[in-house]
Amino acid sequence: MAHHFLEKNSETLTVHQMREQLRQQGIEKVKLVPFIHYLIFRYKADWHKLVNAPQGNQEEIAKAQRMFDEVQAAFEQAQRREDEARRDEEDSKRAADQAARAAEEARAAQRELEAALAALKEQEDAYRRKTEDLTRQSEEGGLVQRNKAKNELAQHLAGDPLPLRRAKITTEAATKKAEKAANAADEAARAASAAAVKAEEARAAAEEAVAEAQQKVAEAEAYLEEVKNNPGGEGSVWWIERELHEAKAYMPVSKGGYSKKAINIK
Numbered sequence: 046m047a048h049h050f051l052e053k054n055s056e057t058l059t060v061h062q063m064r065e066q067l068r069q070q071g072i073e074k075v076k077l078v079p080f081i082h083y084l085i086f087r088y089k090a091d092w093h094k095l096v097n098a099p100q101g102n103q104e105e106i107a108k109a110q111r112m113f114d115e116v117q118a119a120f121e122q123a124q125r126r127e128d129e130a131r132r133d134e135e136d137s138k139r140a141a142d143q144a145a146r147a148a149e150e151a152r153a154a155q156r157e158l159e160a161a162l163a164a165l166k167e168q169e170d171a172y173r174r175k176t177e178d179l180t181r182q183s184e185e186g187g188l189v190q191r192n193k194a195k196n197e198l199a200q201h202l203a204g205d206p207l208p209l210r211r212a213k214i215t216t217e218a219a220t221k222k223a224e225k226a227a228n229a230a231d232e233a234a235r236a237a238s239a240a241a242v243k244a245e246e247a248r249a250a251a252e253e254a255v256a257e258a259q260q261k262v263a264e265a266e267a268y269l270e271e272v273k274n275n276p277g278g279e280g281s282v283w284w285i286e287r288e289l290h291e292a293k294a295y296m297p298v299s300k301g302g303y304s305k306k307a308i309n310i311k
Contacts, residue, residue, distance in 0.1 A: 047078040056087075105272045106281045112265040113285050113292075119258035120292050126251040133240070133247040140233070140240035147226070147233035154219070154226035161219040165212040172209050175201060265289055 051058050058066070066086045067075065075082065085092050179201055182194035205213070269286050 047083070050083070106285075109265070109269055109272055109282065109285050112261070112268055113289055116258065116261045116265050116289060117292055119254070119261045123251065123254035123258045126247070126254040130244070130247040130251040133244040137237070137240040137244035140237040144230070144233040144237035147230040151223070151226040151230035154223040158216070158219040158223040161212070161216040165209075165216045168206075168209040168212040172206065262289070262293065 047063065048058070048060075051063070063078075067073065067078075067082060070082075070086045070089070071092055072082055072085065081095075084090065085095065176198070179194050179198035183191050183198055185191070186194075266289065269282055269289070272282050
């Protein structure tokens, strides 16, 4: 096709001649000849200057690049905020789970304390009834019966019986356990509340960072559209536009991004 093109333009060259002219311009080992190659050897251009030549309005291109750099920085900031928000939300969930477990332990300890108090009251009532019974017996009946009752009453009052002592010890231990569990539950609840507040603040910061990134993307895209309407610089603009498109993959789909799995490059 390259030879046909040359023939149509009255510049017929043999295969050897065309390859030699391309080689003289620094173009070697090509099977397909782009039109730019023809222009290079047609006008004896230095391809080094060609590929490094500035395109379009350099101030506009530089501004577009700065805007893209700001978009990149905003995306990176948004990603950091999102990672922080996710970590804080996970921490909040763990703190909430710990608070729930601590609250359940406190309730279980309270139930144990209530059972211990009930058992203690039962033993105290039994002790009181026996005291009243022996006191009554020591004041009624015959002398022998009264003396026997007085002796039993003295022994009875000399110390708590084993069931009552055991109930007191159990109640004391249950009280300490319940207090400790209640304090732990309160501390866990405070930690969970603080973690929840931190997670909410982190999520708000993440949303704010995404919104800022969206704003910068919109500004950059609008400016690129404006620059594209001016002659020259199409290559640089295309490249910046392409980089901007790829950068949007790091935004949530619901916030204007897109799924990397669904990228369709044209």
